[in-house]
Amino acid sequence: MAPSIESQFRTCAVTGLKVHLPAQRLILANAVAAVVFLLVGGILALLIGLTRWPAVQLLPADLYYRFVTAHGINMLVFWIVFFEVAGLYFGGAVLLNARLVQPGLAWIAFILMVAGALLTDWIVFAGKADVMFTAYVPMKADPLFYLGIILFAVGAIVAVSLFFATIIVAKAEGRTSGSVPLVTFGLLTAAIIALFTLLAGAITFIPTFFWSLGWIPTFDPGVYRVLFWAFGHPAQQVNLAAMVSVWYALTALTVGATPINEKLSRTAFVLYILFINLGSMHHLLVDPGLSSPNRIFNTSYFMYLAVLGSMIHAFSIPAGVEVAQRAKGYTRGLFEWLKKAPWGDPGFSAAALSFVIFGFLGGTSGVIIGTMQPNINVHNTLRVPGHFHATVVAGTTLAFMGLTYYVIPLIARREIVGKAWAKYQPYIYAMGIILMILGMNFSGMLGIPRRTWDISYAGAPLAVKFPESVYTTLGLVGIGAAIAVLGLLIFVGIAVASLLFGKKRA
Amino acid sequence: MAKAEREKEEIHVPGTMALVFIFFAWFATFYFLAWWVLSGAWVIR
Numbered sequence: 069m070a071p072s073i074e075s076q077f078r079t080c081a082v083t084g085l086k087v088h089l090p091a092q093r094l095i096l097a098n099a100v101a102a103v104v105f106l107l108v109g110g111i112l113a114l115l116i117g118l119t120r121w122p123a124v125q126l127l128p129a130d131l132y133y134r135f136v137t138a139h140g141i142n143m144l145v146f147w148i149v150f151f152e153v154a155g156l157y158f159g160g161a162v163l164l165n166a167r168l169v170q171p172g173l174a175w176i177a178f179i180l181m182v183a184g185a186l187l188t189d190w191i192v193f194a195g196k197a198d199v200m201f202t203a204y205v206p207m208k209a210d211p212l213f214y215l216g217i218i219l220f221a222v223g224a225i226v227a228v229s230l231f232f233a234t235i236i237v238a239k240a241e242g243r244t245s246g247s248v249p250l251v252t253f254g255l256l257t258a259a260i261i262a263l264f265t266l267l268a269g270a271i272t273f274i275p276t277f278f279w280s281l282g283w284i285p286t287f288d289p290g291v292y293r294v295l296f297w298a299f300g301h302p303a304q305q306v307n308l309a310a311m312v313s314v315w316y317a318l319t320a321l322t323v324g325a326t327p328i329n330e331k332l333s334r335t336a337f338v339l340y341i342l343f344i345n346l347g348s349m350h351h352l353l354v355d356p357g358l359s360s361p362n363r364i365f366n367t368s369y370f371m372y373l374a375v376l377g378s379m380i381h382a383f384s385i386p387a388g389v390e391v392a393q394r395a396k397g398y399t400r401g402l403f404e405w406l407k408k409a410p411w412g413d414p415g416f417s418a419a420a421l422s423f424v425i426f427g428f429l430g431g432t433s434g435v436i437i438g439t440m441q442p443n444i445n446v447h448n449t450l451r452v453p454g455h456f457h458a459t460v461v462a463g464t465t466l467a468f469m470g471l472t473y474y475v476i477p478l479i480a481r482r483e484i485v486g487k488a489w490a491k492y493q494p495y496i497y498a499m500g501i502i503l504m505i506l507g508m509n510f511s512g513m514l515g516i517p518r519r520t521w522d523i524s525y526a527g528a529p530l531a532v533k534f535p536e537s538v539y540t541t542l543g544l545v546g547i548g549a550a551i552a553v554l555g556l557l558i559f560v561g562i563a564v565a566s567l568l569f570g571k572k573r574a
Numbered sequence: 575m576a577k578a579e580r581e582k583e584e585i586h587v588p589g590t591m592a593l594v595f596i597f598f599a600w601f602a603t604f605y606f607l608a609w610w611v612l613s614g615a616w617v618i619r
Contacts, residue, residue, distance in 0.1 A: 328585050382597070387590040394586070402589045432601045436608050513611050 073167060080478060081574055087479070090171035091161035095154045095479050096567075097178055098227075099472065102150035103563050105185065106465070109142035110556040117504065117549025121542055122523065129521045130198070136519055138192045140201030144303065144460065145217075146185045149224050151468050152258065152310050153181070156231040158479070159255035159313070164248065166238030170230060177226035184220030187212055200519065202300065205276065205292040214277035218270065225266045228259050250330055251320075254313030257337040262306045264345060268298035290357035301348035304456070305374075307464040309340050311422070312381050314467040316388075318419035321474055322410055325388035333384050339377035347371030353443040360440075367438045375435060382427055418470025418494040422463050425498060429505050430458030450545070451512025454505050461552070462501040466494060469559050476563065482570030486562050493562065497555025504548025510541040 077086045112135045118126040127135065161168040168174060190212075191197045197209035235256065238244050248256065272295040279287040316333070319325035327333045349366035352358055393405030410416045433455040437443050446452065473490060476482055484490055516523055516538050523542075525532050 328587070383590060383594060386593055387585065387587040390587045390590050391585060402592050405589055427597060428600055432604050435601075436605055442608060513608070 076167065082478060085162055086165040088161045088167045090174075091157050091168035092479055094168065094171060094174050094178065095157045095162075095475070097175075098150050098154035098157070099475060099479075100567070101178070101182060101185075102147050102154065102468075103472075103560055105142045105146035105150060106556065107560050108189070109139050109147055110553050110560070112139035112142065113549055113556075114553040117546045117553075119521065121546025122539055123543060124546060125522075127521075130195070132521045133198045133200070133519075134192060134195060137198055137200050138189060141188060141192065141217075142185075143465075144201060145220070148303075148307055148460070148464060148468075149220075150181065152262070152306060153177075153224065153227040154475070155310055155314070155468075155471075156228065156255055156259055157234075158475070159252040160231040160234035160238070162479075163252050164235065164238040164244040166234060166241070166243040168230065169233045169237050173226060174230050177223040177230070180223030180226070181220050182223075184216045184218070184223060186216075187219065188216030191216060202296060203276070204296070205279070205287045205289045208280055211277055211280040214273050214280055217273050218277060221266050221269045221273070225263070225270075228262050228266065231255075231259050247334075250327055250333055251313050251317045253334055254309055254316060254337050257341050258306050258309035258313065260341055261302055261309060261345065265299055265302040265306055268295065268302065272296050272299050290355070293352060293355060294358070297348045297351040298345070301351060302345045304460060305340060305344045307460055308344070308378075309337060311426070311464040311467045312337070312378075312385075314471050315381070315385050315419050315423055318415050318467070318470050318474070319385055319389050319392075322413050322416035322419070323389055323392045325385070325392040327384055328387045328391060329384065332380055336377040336380035336384070339380075340374055342373070343370045344374035344377075347374055347438065350438040350443070353438075353440055354447045364440055368440065371438055372435075375431070378427075378431060382423075382431075385423065412491050414473045414490045414494050415470045417491075418466050418473070421494055421498040422466035422470065425458055425466070425502060425505070426463030429502070429509075430455060430463055433458060433509065446512050448518055449512035450508045450516045450518050453518050454508030454512055457501065457508065458505045462498065462505065466497060466501075469497070470494065472559075472563055476566045476570065477573060480567055480570075481573040482566050483573060484562065485565040485570050489558055490562050493555055493558045495555075496558065497552055500548050500550070500552030500555055502548070503544050504552055507541045507544025507546075507548055511538055511545065514538050514541065516542065 076089050078089060078092075079085070080087055115127055115135055116132065116139055118124045119132050157168055157174070160166070188197075191210050192213065197203075197213035199207045199209045199213075203209060203213075235248060235252070247253070272292065275284060275287060276292070278284045316325075316327065346366045347370055349358075349363055350371060353363050353367060355363070389409065390405050393409060398405040398408045409420070411420075433451070437446055437451060437455060473484060476484055512518070514535055514537065516534060523532075523534060523538070
């Protein structure tokens with residue numbers, strides 16, 4: 069006789085949630101894979117950062133471009149998507165006290181993603197795909213590079229579909245009733261955007277794969293760019309929606325915050341679904357193949373409706389924390405609630421730092437360079453990585469690090485090893501990232517190009533001269549990257565040590 | 575809407591409002607600083 073469904077659950081002693089054991093194993097597998105790719109991307113980040121620092125210029129040109137390609141793919145795709153799949157299984161099964169449907173299929177999805185990621189990395193490190201993250205046609209990589217990305221995307225599509233199915237089955241089996249919790253709702257919006265993203269990725273990379281094999285004679289570069297950004301930027305909007313969900317989760321776990329107006333927060337998530345993908349057109353603001361009204365309308369009008377969503381969260385989340393803290397008696401003055409927040413809890417500090425850096429540096433710089441005129445000036449400069457490192461690295465990655473400090477005890481049921489290190493880790497990481505972002509932004513404002521190995525263009529027929537101050541700002545990039553990677557290594561060390569040697573919890 | 579429900583909706587978050595104003599002040603500074611720097615520092619002459 070098959071074991072009953074109930075025997076596949078355990079009850080969490082801390083949260084009271086019913087945890088589906090097959091889902092628990094999948095959450096852990098995806099989270100561990102995520103951290104492994106984060107480590108690969110992080111080591112590459114250090115090497116790249118030290119190469120962009122002209123006083124060091126560590127790598128030779130060929131390795132630099134190879135590692136920039138690998139860094140982009142490992143960080144923007146593999147680390148983030150593996151962690152998001154872990155998040156989806158958590159939000160879909162654990163938060164709803166439900167079972168994850170078809171765990172066997174979820175393992176096949178995981179294997180596909182791992183195989184795709186390893187294949188892509190192997191081809192890139194073998195020097196057969198020095199085409200950068202964007203892989204713009206007509207630059208051609210080895211066909212296996214595109215195949216690796218396609219395998220990864222197919223696995224991710226299966227995982228996202230299982231998340232949808234899990235919610236539907238949870239409702240059908242009466243595990244949950246009414247609206248799903250806000251965190252799951254946020255993850256649902258992330259999953260909807262992910263489905264769009266992954267399908268756009270398939271439309272982009274399958275023809276590119278055929279083109280690289282010679283089955284299709286040409287691929288219009290202008291069409292490729294539009295298709296690629298229907299994948300490339302929405303992929304970051306998945307991060308955005310997932311990150312905001314994690315902010316809500318972490319503020320609930322650390323200070324007991326609840327949204328001050330849940331309907332408003334849900335509306336803000338819906339704004340992401342409706343408008344943020346149209347804002348992807350900002351990547352093409354200087355692209356000559358598209359009309360100006362098209363570019364301006366999508367970026368300077370529709371994008372702001374998505375920004376409105378972020379503004380709502382930017383008010384709602386600290387307001388939820390303030391209400392929770394004031395209810396505990398921290399009512400003196402304007403900011404006692406903030407001063408008495410648990411700043412030593414890495415879950416809270418990671419969420420708070422992620423929130424502040426994302427908003428103050430990432431969001432604002434995104435809105436500025438999403439406008440046509442500044443974009444013409446800073447397009448393809450270091451200002452652009454200065455923006456997206458504030459959103460994805462400081463924002464998403466830091467938030468996910470914060471959640472990991474709760475995933476390990478609650479899902480892996482291990483005590484965190486090195487709690488004192490964990491206390492300071494988010495600050496070290498954030499300090500490095502801030503220095504790096506500022507260095508990138510200032511360098512970009514002074515005209516320093518992104519992705520370029522040698523800013524002096526030695527041997528070029530037309531000399532390009534930059535102000536002397538760029539040597540300081542690029543030095544900031546290198547120093548900031550080194551400090552941030554130190555923070556990242558501490559994080560990985562704590563996560564691995566806790567999983568392997570952490571004291572087992574009941 | 576019943577009076578009790580209306581009262582429940584009234585939320586006292588002065589600290590968050592102050593943070594919102596700090597954010598807008600920062601954004602305005604950052605935004606116009608960017609325009610000022612870009613309009614003068616990187617012009618083809």
